[in-house]
Amino acid sequence: MGSERLSSIKSEYDGFYRDLLGQGRLPLKDTKVGFWGAAITDEAFAALRKAGLTKSSRFLDLGSGDGKVTLLAALLCKEAHGVEYDPELFNKSVEVAQKLGVGNVKFFNYDFFDHSLEGYDVVFIHPDKPMSRGVEQKLKDELNGKLVVYGHHFHPTSFKRKMKFNSGETLVSVYAVKQMKAR
Numbered sequence: 001m002g003s004e005r006l007s008s009i010k011s012e013y014d015g016f017y018r019d020l021l022g023q024g025r026l027p028l029k030d031t032k033v034g035f036w037g038a039a040i041t042d043e044a045f046a047a048l049r050k051a052g053l054t055k056s057s058r059f060l061d062l063g064s065g066d067g068k069v070t071l072l073a074a075l076l077c078k079e080a081h082g083v084e085y086d087p088e089l090f091n092k093s094v095e096v097a098q099k100l101g102v103g104n105v106k107f108f109n110y111d112f113f114d115h116s117l118e119g120y121d122v123v124f125i126h127p128d129k130p131m132s133r134g135v136e137q138k139l140k141d142e143l144n145g146k147l148v149v150y151g152h153h154f155h156p157t158s159f160k161r162k163m164k165f166n167s168g169e170t171l172v173s174v175y176a177v178k179q180m181k182a183r
């Protein structure tokens with residue numbers, strides 16, 4: 001069942017990228033608040049597994065783009081959410097989730113700074129800008145769980161890195177982000 005779902009997700013998104021190329025567009029986009037580039041399907045799925053996503057986890061992709069990583073996470077966890085500013089990418093996410101009948105995902109179409117991180121066990125980010133521009137502070141204030149950073153370029157400076165590995169050619173880092181509870 002899992003591998004069929006994985007193949008369906010792959011084939012939906014391969015089709016999407018082919019359609020974009022057919023229209024003379026690359027699967028890349030300025031989204032006004034950032035820049036969309038999609039994670040590689042097999043790398044992202046392997047990374048989520050290795051990072052310790054489990055059937056009891058609540059997952060969030062912060063800046064979920066076309067929704068692919070959120071749908072992959074939904075194969076492994078209890079509930080997967082994605083938040084994305086760009087309406088075209090958000091619509092694609094909802095379209096694929098509905099087409100494939102994935103029940104444990106939810107997508108939100110707004111600025112992720114307006115989305116609370118409380119209650120998520122794993123937050124994934126494939127960052128398009130330095131974390132010092134507000135994301136690191138938000139994580140520090142609101143997350144009590146794991147942060148999975150996909151990519152080489154942008155990393156937090158104040159969290160403890162628990163694990164790093166290459167998934168394909170992409171560096172994946174897992175940080176522990178613990179809120180200091182008031183005594």
Ligand SMILES: C[S@@+](CC[C@H](N)C(=O)[O-])C[C@H]1O[C@@H](n2cnc3c(N)ncnc32)[C@H](O)[C@@H]1O
Pocket residue numbers: 031033034035036037038039061062063064065066067068069083084085086089110111112113125126127128150
């Ligand atoms: C590099 S893409 C990653 C997409 C997806 N997570 C993946 O790995 O395939 C970064 C995404 O974050 C989104 N993003 C950046 N800043 C955002 C913000 N403040 N609110 C909502 N989305 C944001 C961008 O629009 C873009 O789609």
